[in-house]
Amino acid sequence: MFSKKRLAATAAVATSAALVLAGCAGGGGPEAGATYDPDEKVTLDLAFWGNDVRADLYNQAIDAFNEEYPNITVNATFLGFPEFWEKRQTEAAGGGLPDVMQFDYSYLRQYAENGLLLDLEPYLGSVIDTEPLSENILGIGVVDDTTYGITTSTNAWAVFTNPVLLETAGVEQFAGGDWEDYDDWIGEVTTAGGGQFWGGSDWTGRIQNFELQLRSEGKNLFNEDGTAGFDEDRLKEFWESGSDIRDGAVVPQQVVEEVLPLSAFDTAKNASELTWDNFGAGYLANLGESYTELGIVAPPVTEEGAKDLYLKPSMLHTISAKTEHPEAAATLVNFLVNSPEAGSIFGTNRGLPASETALEAADLDPMSQAVKDYEESIADRLGDAPPVPIVGYGTLEEKFRVLGTELNFGTTTVDDAVTQFFSEMDVVLNQ
Incomplete structure (x- = not known):
């Protein structure tokens, strides 16, 4: 199992918004690594930002996911970027974040340090395949020595x-x-x-x-x-x-x-x-x-x-710390990040796929191919991502x-x- 570790950080910095979030953090969630019966009917909420085009792509990806995991029902919702985070703020204050969320890098520390996101370490290398993801990419989702997000796509x-x-x-x-x-x-x-x-x-x-x-x-x-x-x-x-x-x-x-x-x-x-x-x-x-x-x-x-x-995430996927179905949620994250089906469906809509298996399946237009070639050309200048x-x-x-x-x-x-x-x-x- 891959485990990306950093030096422990000192006390977290919090904004007034983060203090509101802190009030609902912790408690109520399942134990890390909890499993679920593959025959049990499970329902997950998935939230992302985007438009009708991206919503259609997610619907296609969910259909493909259900062919492999028919017992997991995924209810997806989307909003524009500002409205998406306004709703997450309200949900966080009430303790009701969606099971799986498309996530922006700039919010990762705030939500992680306030106990709102699931520790993904127990699922890395097992439920979430880490082989198609480089150490640099896996390290992007680490806050205070713990992995909270998996990068879907990168840019430089x-x-x-x-x-x-x-x-x-x-x-x-x-x-x-x-x-x-x-x-x-x-x-x-x-x-x-x-x-x-x-x-x-x-x-x-x-x-x-x-x-x-x-x-x-x-x-x-x-x-x-x-x-x-x-x-x-x-x-x-x-x-x-x-x-x-x-x-x-x-x-x-x-x-x-x-x-x-x-x-x-x-x-x-x-x-x-x-x-x-x-x-x-x-x-x-x-x-x-x-x-x-x-x-x-x-x-x-x-x-x-x-x-x-360095490679910056175009976006990540995270899981709510209070999800009742952590392994099912991790299974969905793995599919959305790593599967050839997701790579073929999304292409570069979410950015250049971070996973090698998803990238190989993506149909790249000339501009996307140019970006891929560019990121390969700067390999000798790429270092570890900075702290979140x-x-x-x-x-x-x-x-x-x-x-x-x-x-x-x-x-x-x-x-x-x-x-x-x-x-x-x-x-x-x-x-």
Whole structure:
């Protein structure tokens, strides 16, 4: 049986929302590893976020599951992403979470540390097949030394490029290099674009690029114990590194605001964008029929040989700590993650399948194949996933983004931005 262990963490950090959740944690659940009679009729509730397309795929997967496990009835419900988490919050407060849940990485620590999720360790290697899942992928669902989630699909940080704009500009694909090389390439494309399009966005406005540089230095953005892996001087250095490109090389913030809710990249205002590699299909759809492909290359290098990149879960599956049927729930999770049937049905709707058996069965379109090839190409830069995000990470990610837009607008200084971010971080980390 596989068991992914980490160093024990110190006291958990909790938001007011987490404190509400804590009130219903613990008690009432079955013993870990409890079995069920394969002839017993069992009903499980399954909840996921998505749309009608994903709902149809889940219905197909449940039908396939029932062919193998006719005694397990699965009642599935879905909502949009914000509504999904609002409902989980209400259910958690009342002690009634669904048996099996599609889960977002940013909520994993909050729910796990408040005793709301089932410890999956007793089922790994038995009910849940771990052979098709790498240790890096299995480690993604670990909080405080315990596995609470199984990754369904992965993505990695990447640079998307627009081949049509690059051809128009007469500039070759970004050939790799450090951040200064990337800045130079952005400037070259912007000059050729003549004010019609730009080489890229201000990459210092994304906290993930800061994390990438910190990982190159052997640090985390946030450590397992909830402390920050950087100080004011390091953040100041990062934001100051964008001063030159903000002076005309990157797309102006006003243009970015004008195309919202789309981005500068999927409105053909930018020739490149640093983001998660599962955004490709959405970009292609928004760019229109004249686009059949996008370029996808590795982000700039901070330190040669560093394991700065990692696989992030597009989503996970978790089980309620209070489920009355833990082994049946684990059986459903295994099917949704590992089975060839699920791989064939979902394809890349949930992201690039994390399981080798599911991935082999998936019918990959050209963009999905490009993402698969990309993730294989960065194997030598892939390190262990960082600690599961701290409670309140989403708030800090958004604050970082907002300050980045203000820097690009020129309405704040780097010093003021650093002060504001650390003030916000102090509140999040110490409440």
